[in-house]
Amino acid sequence: MSLTFTVHHTSDRARRGAIRLPHGAVETPIFMPVGTAGTVKAVPQNVLEELRTQILLGNTYHLYLRPGHQRIRRLGGLHRFMSWPHPVLTDSGGFQVFSLSKLRKVTEDGVQFRSHLDGSAHMFTPEHSMEVQIALGADIVMVFDECTEYPATRERARESLDLTLRWAHRSRDYFLAHAEEVPWFAEFNGQTQNVFGIVQGGMYPDLRRECAERLVELDLPGYAIGGLSVGEPREHTREIIESTLPLLPADKPRYVMGVGYPEEIVEYAAMGVDMMDCVIPTRAARHGLLFTQEGRMNIKNLRYAEDQNPPDPACGCMVCRRYTRAYLRHLALAQEPLGGALNSVHNLAFYLDTMQSVRDAISLGTLPGLLARVRAHAGVHAHGA
Amino acid sequence: MSLTFTVHHTSDRARRGAIRLPHGAVETPIFMPVGTAGTVKAVPQNVLEELRTQILLGNTYHLYLRPGHQRIRRLGGLHRFMSWPHPVLTDSGGFQVFSLSKLRKVTEDGVQFRSHLDGSAHMFTPEHSMEVQIALGADIVMVFDECTEYPATRERARESLDLTLRWAHRSRDYFLAHAEEVPWFAEFNGQTQNVFGIVQGGMYPDLRRECAERLVELDLPGYAIGGLSVGEPREHTREIIESTLPLLPADKPRYVMGVGYPEEIVEYAAMGVDMMDCVIPTRAARHGLLFTQEGRMNIKNLRYAEDQNPPDPACGCMVCRRYTRAYLRHLALAQEPLGGALNSVHNLAFYLDTMQSVRDAISLGTLPGLLARVRAHAGVHAHGA
Numbered sequence: 001m002s003l004t005f006t007v008h009h010t011s012d013r014a015r016r017g018a019i020r021l022p023h024g025a026v027e028t029p030i031f032m033p034v035g036t037a038g039t040v041k042a043v044p045q046n047v048l049e050e051l052r053t054q055i056l057l058g059n060t061y062h063l064y065l066r067p068g069h070q071r072i073r074r075l076g077g078l079h080r081f082m083s084w085p086h087p088v089l090t091d092s093g094g095f096q097v098f099s100l101s102k103l104r105k106v107t108e109d110g111v112q113f114r115s116h117l118d119g120s121a122h123m124f125t126p127e128h129s130m131e132v133q134i135a136l137g138a139d140i141v142m143v144f145d146e147c148t149e150y151p152a153t154r155e156r157a158r159e160s161l162d163l164t165l166r167w168a169h170r171s172r173d174y175f176l177a178h179a180e181e182v183p184w185f186a187e188f189n190g191q192t193q194n195v196f197g198i199v200q201g202g203m204y205p206d207l208r209r210e211c212a213e214r215l216v217e218l219d220l221p222g223y224a225i226g227g228l229s230v231g232e233p234r235e236h237t238r239e240i241i242e243s244t245l246p247l248l249p250a251d252k253p254r255y256v257m258g259v260g261y262p263e264e265i266v267e268y269a270a271m272g273v274d275m276m277d278c279v280i281p282t283r284a285a286r287h288g289l290l291f292t293q294e295g296r297m298n299i300k301n302l303r304y305a306e307d308q309n310p311p312d313p314a315c316g317c318m319v320c321r322r323y324t325r326a327y328l329r330h331l332a333l334a335q336e337p338l339g340g341a342l343n344s345v346h347n348l349a350f351y352l353d354t355m356q357s358v359r360d361a362i363s364l365g366t367l368p369g370l371l372a373r374v375r376a377h378a379g380v381h382a383h384g385a
Numbered sequence: 386m387s388l389t390f391t392v393h394h395t396s397d398r399a400r401r402g403a404i405r406l407p408h409g410a411v412e413t414p415i416f417m418p419v420g421t422a423g424t425v426k427a428v429p430q431n432v433l434e435e436l437r438t439q440i441l442l443g444n445t446y447h448l449y450l451r452p453g454h455q456r457i458r459r460l461g462g463l464h465r466f467m468s469w470p471h472p473v474l475t476d477s478g479g480f481q482v483f484s485l486s487k488l489r490k491v492t493e494d495g496v497q498f499r500s501h502l503d504g505s506a507h508m509f510t511p512e513h514s515m516e517v518q519i520a521l522g523a524d525i526v527m528v529f530d531e532c533t534e535y536p537a538t539r540e541r542a543r544e545s546l547d548l549t550l551r552w553a554h555r556s557r558d559y560f561l562a563h564a565e566e567v568p569w570f571a572e573f574n575g576q577t578q579n580v581f582g583i584v585q586g587g588m589y590p591d592l593r594r595e596c597a598e599r600l601v602e603l604d605l606p607g608y609a610i611g612g613l614s615v616g617e618p619r620e621h622t623r624e625i626i627e628s629t630l631p632l633l634p635a636d637k638p639r640y641v642m643g644v645g646y647p648e649e650i651v652e653y654a655a656m657g658v659d660m661m662d663c664v665i666p667t668r669a670a671r672h673g674l675l676f677t678q679e680g681r682m683n684i685k686n687l688r689y690a691e692d693q694n695p696p697d698p699a700c701g702c703m704v705c706r707r708y709t710r711a712y713l714r715h716l717a718l719a720q721e722p723l724g725g726a727l728n729s730v731h732n733l734a735f736y737l738d739t740m741q742s743v744r745d746a747i748s749l750g751t752l753p754g755l756l757a758r759v760r761a762h763a764g765v766h767a768h769g770a
Binding site: 037039041042043044045046066067071074075076081082305306308318322323324326329330331333334337340342 | 424427428430452459690707709711715726
């Protein structure tokens, strides 16, 4: 494993730093756009570069089903397949099996499931998830975990946690034995991928603590908090992140999976989270929801029908420089593919710019002010809509 | 009307020239991408500019129904609405009423129809079509015509032709009385739009001749051949174009509406056509059909599953510079929006580059060779697929 993580500035619990990965450096705290099936929905790779996207997340479950990890391996790995020469992280597939697949059956060995695409039968084990992720060749890969459902009893959360820990060992062992099989091993002078552990434990802080402590013994290059954004109240999400973060090694990247709204990612970064990913900016965009400095905007609203302002007057992205709210509203109502694409570009720009502001505020010691401003717009609809 | 048309080179029947329009100059022969509802489906305006698109076609029927021509007028016209400061042409709505609307009823006055969107009742008359087109503010507008169906008896074609001629007069009269109402009239120092006539007459060359002769008396700044691509054999299309073109004034742009495949647009340009438009490049793209120097390519074909070549190795477009056939195939099969978008960009690049080659070949006197090469790939599938 060949990651290096350097903290350059701290501000209270927040830290600004950089992760050096085989395919490049990533500034932290970072937001990772989700490129589920080898594409950030509707956004071309050159536009992601123009937005200064530093790292993408790919979904192992989707890529395994289509086009298949062996095919991607033969094509040189995910970076080459999708023409994205910058860092990539893949999840383990555990969350998607949990949320998308059918007829799921969990055993000690792994998870049997049926594809949401064609009903075909498959099995993911920790070893198989790692095999798939090595074939995909992301810079960071995740141990195979069981995402505990919400709500879960304490007993159920403990069982799930114990299974996740055993799977973490198996994932790591398989990875260490096969790390040199990554498609770009020779090309990158013997560098390998980096495996992150995932803390589970449901909504029980003491179980989270136990999971974190036992995972840290594995001495992995980074740690994630999983099992959030599964339907729990946002207050629980924050409490679990807040209580779990101090248990993770301060000299390693700390990643919270699957979050969140703009005010949440700022808040979590202020708590010391280094990495986050979420489908919200692109999924919301496809439904006509835009994030702006003034709050959220449902671009389909009649009030924008003849509004010639840019979506977000405070934004300098390529969409806000060229198009009006009236035009984006028209595209959304007409269900024109350009609408979802432009909305996605703006929302990603908003998220990436937000994280740049967070990094700058950490360096400048102005994070409390930024956090207050962002909180003021939390859940607010622009123009009192 | 403020168009100027200059022929710079001729080569046999073909001619290379330029049309000066209020929003800029257009080199001819030109292919016009179709931006039906104020957007070339899935392709952002800056990409159209990178492809050196010179003029777009907008559909009056669609824009009238949504977002409405009065709204577009209040927003400054179609150019400003869609942030496209370059030339635009709108059709009259006649063809779309013919092909898309429901419960169509044609009278001397005009066409009653029901919207394909919500079934609401509407009526287009020549006067109304011109009113809508003046509100949209395209550089070139078209007289309101009745698109004769195929097949049509001689009697039916004559009736339709006579109606179209009476409507052409009414269209011109309304336009001349209201030309100064175009949204950009003052801003463009009193320039106005340009009305083109449309030759109908079904598949009867003598009716086409009569229609052309009577339309030419109107002394409009340009003439189109309409009523093609309505299901007739391609041989008929060519014959009608070939026999009608010489009847149109040589010092005015000659436009064939709604054509065609790459080999057709080259052939028609060689016959002396100056302007063409067609949905084929973008519609085919959304179905995974790519045009290449080697012929047509169904990118979904299994043979491309692990093909790391660019879609068209002879193409220098932004898609062919970055992505592989394997990746585009994956996007098409996964129905990812990026697939249709990238395929559209390539196909438009192919069409626009083809017309640039035609213009260059006219200047260089090498058009026969280009035509032979293009014909050799007509209907051919790349790689013998």
